[in-house]
Amino acid sequence: MRPPYTLTDKILSLVASISEKIGEINAHHLYKPTTELRKKNRIKTIQSSLEIEGNTLTEEQITALLDNKRIIAPLKDIQEVQNAIEVYERLKQFNPSSIKDLEKAHAILMKDLIDKAGKLRTSNVGIVKGSKVEHIAPDGSMVRGLMNDLFRYVKEDPELNLIKSCVFHYEFEFIHPFLDGNGRMGRLWQTLILMQQYPVFEYLPVESLIKKNQKEYYNKLSESDKKGNSTPFIEFMMAIILEALQQVLLAQNHNLSTKDRILIFKEKMQNERFSRKDYLQHFKNISAPTASRDLKWAVEQKILEKYGEQRLTEYQFIG
Structure with a gap:
């Protein structure tokens, strides 16, 4: 019942x-x-x-x-x-x-x-x-x-x-x-x-x-x-x-830190390549400079691989 x-x-x-x-x-x-x-x-x-x-x-x-x-x-x-x-x-x-x-x-x-x-x-x-x-x-x-x-x-x-x-x-x-x-x-x-x-x-x-x-x-x-x-x-x-x-x-x-955002985005992208624009579309409330800093940090930490320069830059998660 x-x-x-x-x-x-x-x-x-x-x-x-x-x-x-x-x-x-x-x-x-x-x-x-x-x-x-x-x-x-x-x-x-x-x-x-x-x-x-x-x-x-x-x-x-x-x-x-x-x-x-x-x-x-x-x-x-x-x-x-x-x-x-x-x-x-x-x-x-x-x-x-x-x-x-x-x-x-x-x-x-x-x-x-x-x-x-x-x-x-x-x-x-x-x-x-x-x-x-x-x-x-x-x-x-x-x-x-x-x-x-x-x-x-x-x-x-x-x-x-x-x-x-x-x-x-x-x-x-x-x-x-x-x-x-x-x-x-x-x-x-x-x-x-x-x-x-x-x-x-x-x-x-x-x-x-x-x-x-x-x-x-x-x-x-x-x-x-x-x-x-x-x-x-x-x-x-x-x-x-x-x-x-x-x-x-x-x-x-x-409240998310750079590391939090990067790890959340990794869950989404897996092994796919992406641009800074893709990253910004996912985290709509951060600025373009913040997105650039996040991605630069992830490259320095060897979390991301960077390909190309300026507008043609793409990224891919390592491992």
Whole structure:
């Protein structure tokens, strides 16, 4: 059975805008950022998703752990980060339609943090915020059946993946299938559903925008609970996804270094020869002198081979 939600005008408008942005990203070959940017975005994702759950580690400390350096911090926080690093590195190994894979991912994410990591709960739980019970999760005896229904929706329903991922995220938080770690798992699995169709989501730090809008994130989960459908949460998450995609395009225009631009262009051109004009058409927001400096740098670094002079100059990536 399909989970309850309504496709509002706002959702349909967001779908159109997101599709447009993904088209732009694909056209500019930005769906696979350079190694350096991938690492930065992965660190942002891990730091933000865990900070929402109370983890204290900074981006600098997470970078140190990624580089196998020692840091001084609470052991629990270090364990959480090490687990998250491992699960995100193995993201492509998980099938978003498989409950077994969900349990495997949870076992990695919550290793040495809780007793029943990777096991769906069979006991009853309530979510407490401060002194107030925020949400009574479904009875433990219902969890397996509810999760089977949810995964059947993910696997078989013809709904758009963009919407499906948001519905899954909300329903997962509502069911609260594990004793702990549900927030970070819900965000992780939405990413996994999205990246099956849109590779850009593997390294898109959506979690950092959720962290910035954390109060509204919880408010929309609560509003959806009260309404008995995920529509308010879908609208919120789709707006977050759109903003994250806009940031990718903005970064291309304003924040990329010479090296970033050259490596992105290498992904596009492979072994084909090209001119400075071709380079400028790809990076529309840089000037002709900047393009010349980029190409000169790449030649000096032996990344590019240069052929011809002045207007007839062409370039080709080495190796």
